[in-house]
Amino acid sequence: MxxxxxxxxxxxxxxxxxxxxxxxxxxxxxxxxxxxxxxxxxxxxxxxxxxxxxxxxxxxxxxxxxxxxxxxxxxxxxxxxxxxxxxxxxxxxxxxxxxxxxxxxxxxxxxxxxxxxxxxxxxxxxxxxxxxxxxxxxxxxxxxxxxxxxxxxxIGPATHAASSVVRLTVTDRVAAGRRPVLLGDPDVPHGFxxxxxxxxxxxxxxxxxxxxxxxxxxxxxxAPSSAPTLREVCQHAQRVVDSGGAGRGARGVQEGRTTRPGSSRPGVVPQWTVAALGTASRTMKEIARLQPLWRRGSSLVASAELEAALGGPTAWQRSVEAMVSSPSRAEALQARGGRA
The missing domain is CATH 3.40.50.720 (NAD(P)-binding Rossmann-like Domain)
Known part of the structure; x- marks a missing residue:
C-alpha cells in the first residue's frame, strides 16, 4: 500500500x-x-x-x-x-x-x-x-x-466520552472522584x-x-481485543487514582475532592430504569435495546491473520490507566473545581 x-x-x-x-x-x-x-x-x-x-x-x-x-x-x-x-x-x-x-x-x-x-x-x-x-x-x-x-x-486515551462507554461511565467519573455507574451486569466479560x-x-x-x-x-x-468484567475495570481505575499513578486531573481529585475508599464499587442501573429513561432520551432508548451485550457479556476472538501479524491486544489495564490519566475536558475541569 x-x-x-x-x-x-x-x-x-x-x-x-x-x-x-x-x-x-x-x-x-x-x-x-x-x-x-x-x-x-x-x-x-x-x-x-x-x-x-x-x-x-x-x-x-x-x-x-x-x-x-x-x-x-x-x-x-x-x-x-x-x-x-x-x-x-x-x-x-x-x-x-x-x-x-x-x-x-x-x-x-x-x-x-x-x-x-x-x-x-x-x-x-x-x-x-x-x-x-x-x-x-x-x-x-x-x-x-x-x-x-x-x-x-x-477504550484508550484517544477515545471520546461520546463514543466510549467506559470513558463516560467509569474512567472519567473515577478521575473526578465520582462513583462509576454501569448499565449492565458488572460481573460478566465484556469485549473491549x-x-x-x-x-x-x-x-x-x-x-x-x-x-x-x-x-x-x-x-x-x-481486531485483537480483551474481555475483562466491568467490575475489574472499575477496580483498576480506582487503584490508579489511589496509587497516585494517574495524570494531572486525577491528582487534582486527590488534592481536592478526595475519593472515598471503596468508591470504585459501581452503581448498577436496573434494566427497567434504563428502559424507563429511554422514554425521555433517544440515546438511552438505543442503549436499552442492547441489553444482551451488557447483561450476558461478550468476548471477541481475534482473526488468525491479525493475531499473527499484530500479536495480542494492548493490555486493557494500560488503556484504563491512560484514560484515568487523561480524562475528558468536562471531568478534568470538575476535578479541579472548575466548570465545563
Whole structure:
C-alpha cells in the first residue's frame, strides 16, 4: 500500500491517518471541514462522503480507502444515512480498483456475542444491529473489494466520552472522584478494543488486502481485543487514582475532592430504569435495546491473520490507566473545581 484515503477524521480516522503516515503511506484525509490536529505529513481535502463527485475524485489513484465516517447514535439516522454513504464509497472504489476498509461494531451479532469469531452468523438484538447487518451484507454483495474490521467497545486515551462507554461511565467519573455507574451486569466479560489496536488492524488489513481477500469480495476480520468484567475495570481505575499513578486531573481529585475508599464499587442501573429513561432520551432508548451485550457479556476472538501479524491486544489495564490519566475536558475541569 503506497497511498491511502481516509474519509472522516473522528477518533478512528485520526488514528488511522497517524498510523498510515507513520508507515510512509501517502495519506489524504477527506472531511467536510479542515480538522484540528491533522497529523503532520497528511494532506487534507474538503469533501462530503455522500457526494459521488467528491468521493470519486478523492479515490482516484489510491490503493486503499479507510471509510471512517459515521452518523448520530440513532438507528433511524443510521438507516437513512449510512447505506447511501457506503454505496457511494464502494461504487467509486470499484471503479478505481481500490480496497475499502471499514471499522465495524458488534451490533449485528449482539444477541449471541459471548464468544464472537469472524465466521459467526448474524444475530442482531435491535434495529441498529439490523442496520449493521444490512450494511455488511451490502458490502458482501458489492463488486468492490472490502474488509470490515470488527472491534468491541473502544477504550484508550484517544477515545471520546461520546463514543466510549467506559470513558463516560467509569474512567472519567473515577478521575473526578465520582462513583462509576454501569448499565449492565458488572460481573460478566465484556469485549473491549483499544483504539490503537483497531487502527493498527485496519491499516494492516488495507496493506494486505490481496492476501486476505484472495479471490476478492468482502471479508470480516476481528481486531485483537480483551474481555475483562466491568467490575475489574472499575477496580483498576480506582487503584490508579489511589496509587497516585494517574495524570494531572486525577491528582487534582486527590488534592481536592478526595475519593472515598471503596468508591470504585459501581452503581448498577436496573434494566427497567434504563428502559424507563429511554422514554425521555433517544440515546438511552438505543442503549436499552442492547441489553444482551451488557447483561450476558461478550468476548471477541481475534482473526488468525491479525493475531499473527499484530500479536495480542494492548493490555486493557494500560488503556484504563491512560484514560484515568487523561480524562475528558468536562471531568478534568470538575476535578479541579472548575466548570465545563
Amino acid at each position: 503506497e497511498s491511502a484515503l481516509v474519509i472522516g477524521h473522528g477518533q478512528i480516522g485520526a488514528r488511522v491517518a497517524e498510523d498510515l503516515v507513520g508507515q510512509g503511506v501517502a495519506t489524504t484525509v477527506m472531511s467536510r471541514s479542515v480538522p484540528a490536529g491533522l497529523v503532520e505529513g497528511a494532506r487534507h481535502r474538503v469533501g462530503d462522503a455522500g457526494s459521488e463527485w467528491d468521493v470519486a475524485s478523492a479515490i482516484g489513484g489510491v490503493d486503499a480507502v479507510f471509510a471512517c465516517f459515521h452518523a448520530a447514535y440513532d438507528a433511524r439516522v443510521w438507516e437513512r444515512t449510512l447505506p447511501r454513504l457506503e454505496r457511494t464509497v464502494l461504487d467509486a472504489a470499484a471503479g478505481a480498483g481500490a480496497v475499502v476498509v471499514f471499522p465495524e461494531s458488534t451490533y449485528a451479532f449482539a444477541a449471541d456475542a459471548a464468544r464472537l469469531h469472524d465466521r459467526a452468523g448474524f444475530a442482531p438484538a435491535d434495529h441498529k444491529g439490523r442496520v449493521r447487518q444490512r450494511l455488511l451484507q451490502a458490502r458482501e454483495e458489492h463488486a468492490a473489494r472490502a474488509l470490515s474490521v470488527l472491534a468491541g467497545d473502544l 478494543t483499544e483504539l490503537a489496536d483497531l487502527a493498527a488492524a485496519m491499516v494492516w488489513a488495507g496493506g494486505h488486502a490481496d492476501a486476505v481477500l484472495r479471490s476478492g469480495g468482502h471479508r470480516l476480520l476481528i
